[in-house]
Amino acid sequence: xxxxxxxxxxxxxxxxxxxxxxxxxxxxxxxxxxxxxxxxxxxxxxxxxxxxxxxxxxxxxxxxxxxxxxxxxxxxxxxxxxxxxxxxxxxxxxxxxxxxxxxxxxxxxxxxxxxxxxxxxxxxxxxxxxxxxxxxxxxxxxxxxxxxxxxxxxxxxxxxxxxxxxxxxxxxxxxxxxxxxxxxxxxxxxxxxxxxxxxxxxxxxxxxxxxxxxxxxxxxxxxxxxxxxxxxxxxxxxxxxxxxxxxxxxxxxxxxxxxxxxxxxxxxxxxxxxxxxxxxxxxxxxxxxxxxxxxxxxxxxxxxxxxxxxxxxxxxxxxxxxxxxxxxxxxxxxxxxxxxxxxxxxxxxxxxxxxxxxxxxxxxxxxxxxxxxxxxxx
Amino acid sequence: xxxxxxxxxxxxxxxxxxxxxxxxxxxxxxxxxxxxxxxxxxxxxxxxxxxxxxxxxxxxxxxxxxxxxxxxxxxxxxxxxxxxxxxxxxxxxxxxxxxxxxxxxxxxxxxxxxxxxxxxxxxxxxxxxxxxxxxxxxxxxxxxxxxxxxxxxxxxxxxxxxxxxxxxxxxxxxxxxxxxxxxxxxxxxxxxxxxxxxxxxxxxxxxxxxxxxxxxxxxxxxxxxxxxxxxxxxxxxxxxxxxxxxxxxxxxxxxxxxxxxxxxxxxxxxxxxxxxxxxxxxxxxxxxxxxx
Numbered sequence: 001x002x003x004x005x006x007x008x009x010x011x012x013x014x015x016x017x018x019x020x021x022x023x024x025x026x027x028x029x030x031x032x033x034x035x036x037x038x039x040x041x042x043x044x045x046x047x048x049x050x051x052x053x054x055x056x057x058x059x060x061x062x063x064x065x066x067x068x069x070x071x072x073x074x075x076x077x078x079x080x081x082x083x084x085x086x087x088x089x090x091x092x093x094x095x096x097x098x099x100x101x102x103x104x105x106x107x108x109x110x111x112x113x114x115x116x117x118x119x120x121x122x123x124x125x126x127x128x129x130x131x132x133x134x135x136x137x138x139x140x141x142x143x144x145x146x147x148x149x150x151x152x153x154x155x156x157x158x159x160x161x162x163x164x165x166x167x168x169x170x171x172x173x174x175x176x177x178x179x180x181x182x183x184x185x186x187x188x189x190x191x192x193x194x195x196x197x198x199x200x201x202x203x204x205x206x207x208x209x210x211x212x213x214x215x216x217x218x219x220x221x222x223x224x225x226x227x228x229x230x231x232x233x234x235x236x237x238x239x240x241x242x243x244x245x246x247x248x249x250x251x252x253x254x255x256x257x258x259x260x261x262x263x264x265x266x267x268x269x270x271x272x273x274x275x276x277x278x279x280x281x282x283x284x285x286x287x288x289x290x291x292x293x294x295x296x297x298x299x300x301x302x303x304x305x306x307x308x309x310x311x312x313x314x315x316x317x318x319x320x321x322x323x324x325x326x327x328x329x330x331x332x333x334x335x336x337x338x339x340x341x342x343x344x345x346x347x348x349x350x351x352x353x354x355x356x357x358x359x360x361x362x363x364x365x366x367x368x369x370x371x372x373x374x375x376x377x378x
Numbered sequence: 379x380x381x382x383x384x385x386x387x388x389x390x391x392x393x394x395x396x397x398x399x400x401x402x403x404x405x406x407x408x409x410x411x412x413x414x415x416x417x418x419x420x421x422x423x424x425x426x427x428x429x430x431x432x433x434x435x436x437x438x439x440x441x442x443x444x445x446x447x448x449x450x451x452x453x454x455x456x457x458x459x460x461x462x463x464x465x466x467x468x469x470x471x472x473x474x475x476x477x478x479x480x481x482x483x484x485x486x487x488x489x490x491x492x493x494x495x496x497x498x499x500x501x502x503x504x505x506x507x508x509x510x511x512x513x514x515x516x517x518x519x520x521x522x523x524x525x526x527x528x529x530x531x532x533x534x535x536x537x538x539x540x541x542x543x544x545x546x547x548x549x550x551x552x553x554x555x556x557x558x559x560x561x562x563x564x565x566x567x568x569x570x571x572x573x574x575x576x577x578x579x580x581x582x583x584x585x586x587x588x589x590x591x592x593x594x595x596x597x598x599x600x601x602x603x604x605x606x607x608x609x610x611x612x613x614x615x616x617x618x619x620x621x622x623x624x625x626x627x628x629x630x631x632x633x634x635x636x637x638x639x640x641x642x643x644x645x646x647x648x649x650x651x652x653x654x655x656x657x658x659x660x661x662x663x664x665x666x667x668x669x670x
Contacts, residue, residue, distance in 0.1 A: 025559050025562060025563050027563055029563075030563065033410065050398075050399060050402050051402065051406060053399075054399075054402060054403045054406055054566050054567060054568055055406070055566055057567045057569075058415075058559070058562035058563065058565075058567050059417075059562065059567070060417060060553065060569050062567075063567065063568070063569040064569075178457075178459045179451075179457060179459075182457065182459060182462060182463075182483075185466070186479060186480050186483075189466075189470065189479075190463070190466030190467065190469070190470065190479065251556070284608075
């Protein structure tokens with residue numbers, strides 16, 4: 001079928017597929033509702049877009065992106081000029097604008113443990129933004145991903161369970177479960193001879209991973225990202241943030257198990273990889289995002305960075321202390337500190353040393369196994 | 379479209395100045411009988427949407443405030459155990475058998491309604507506000523799914539209770555945790571941001587009818603500028619209203635004429651010690667000068 005022969009309804013379903021590929025959660029019900037709205041309003045009018053935005057967006061990022069995606073799909077050749085009636089080539093599905101478009105920008109990281117990597121590379125950190133993009137597949141081969149998955153599973157097991165405020169039924173416990181006790185009493189004519197109990201529920205601590213993906217960390221990014229991807233697929237609550245000149249929330253990408261969608265989402269967030277480092281600014285953004293999050297008081301924070309920072313020292317110290325105050329435990333994984341000659345000499349590391357609970361060497365995937373002993377300490 | 383304009387007007391009459399995108403979201407939610415999930419920072423007026431909608435529609439507002447550990451017995455229903463025990467004791471002398479007793483004990487007579495059950499048993503559709511859903515835990519979201527999808531509640535002892543009237547449901551979240559995809563899918567969505575200067579002016583004048591337009595503009599511009607500063611807690615609309623009331627009470631009619639008074643009353647807008655330190659008298663005077 002040619003583009004011209006496609007019916008508006010068919011084109012609209014392609015639009016739904018286009019949004020789904022970009023991570024929109026559109027079930028059959030929403031698709032039917034959206035189609036009903038689309039039958040009433042044409043894409044050229046100003047009435048369709050805001051309605052679909054409310055119906056199909058399910059998060060802040062989707063809310064912010066919707067207008068751009070709508071225009072990208074329905075008006076690919078248009079920048080700001082309003083469409084003329086009958087001008088719209090409805091059947092444009094810009095799959096090529098997704099994964100493929102980013103592949104041309106690929107900037108492959110060297111492999112883990114590359115002997116040629118100059119550790120002093122960009123060591124002072126650069127404030128410059130980088131426009132290089134990378135592909136998740138190139139960051140970790142399938143063998144590395146398998147190993148990362150195995151290690152992440154092992155680490156996830158070591159994460160301590162903490163008591164939550166919720167209670168669950170139990171044979172023995174500190175509190176009587178009145179509902180179950182009442183049901184049991186009926187067989188004894190209403191006398192509560194058998195008591196039912198509730199006891200506190202234990203849950204794993206939430207985990208936050210802050211990954212430095214700046215230029216000085218190029219050679220370790222593969223291991224870190226593979227580990228984050230493995231850990232995010234576990235049953236624990238994991239949030240993953242990438243740090244370079246800005247902070248990027250990569251939690252959704254890391255949880256994505258479908259390779260095609262993961263690559264698409266990763267390409268969208270990879271701008272800035274391998275560039276400069278502004279850890280203080282990234283921590284500030286992180287603090288602004290989590291400032292109301294009470295559940296993070298139980299959180300375990302892993303910072304994966306070499307500690308090279310091009311930003312203000314004061315900003316780093318203030319914001320780092322704020323993270324330490326708001327969370328339960330901080331573990332800094334530094335790829336450089338496995339070396340006998342390593343000393344925390346960067347200003348960022350020096351100011352962080354007072355607030356971190358453990359400084360752990362981490363230059364390969366295997367080195368993450370050392371975390372088990374730290375996590376076992378509670 | 380007329381329905382949307384209609385709801386915007388009704389909300390305005392109820393004292394809520396709504397922006398067009400939010401007005402459309404509320405209108406669509408009413409038209410489609412779908413829950414509306416509002417996300418945004420604390421203080422942007424999410425809860426107030428539900429309060430004003432109830433006023434605008436002339437219906438009851440039923441509010442469920444969420445918190446960690448919220449469970450079925452606090453949100454949906456609970457049995458009245460004290461009355462049940464009394465009933466059991468009273469029935470002893472009649473030697474009732476167990477099945478009769480059970481049939482008698484688990485009836486509406488012994489059922490305590492909590493907000494969600496109360497909402498679906500109203501004759502006239504109420505506005506059900508599920509406030510700060512992000513503070514409740516994942517298990518509670520699972521309870522909510524049945525209510526939000528089918529407007530029915532299953533009580534094992536009684537069976538499934540279907541809604542007499544479908545409530546207008548508004549959920550709010552401050553994004554302190556990610557909500558489940560299942561819950562999001564069942565809702566329409568709108569992100570509520572801080573109002574722009576013009577809308578904040580309109581809000582001030584709607585809430586404080588005697589306020590001079592120029593003064594309202596200065597206050598709105600000052601607060602707008604303040605939100606652009608690097609603050610731990612950006613002031614919300616309620617804080618703006620408090621500050622405006624404080625200034626009016628102190629007889630201030632123009633910000634530029636009373637920079638010291640402005641600085642002294644900033645406690646209405648700034649809620650942390652760090653923010654208070656950051657807003658030095660010099661910086662305050664600079665912002666005030668920009669509002670003229």
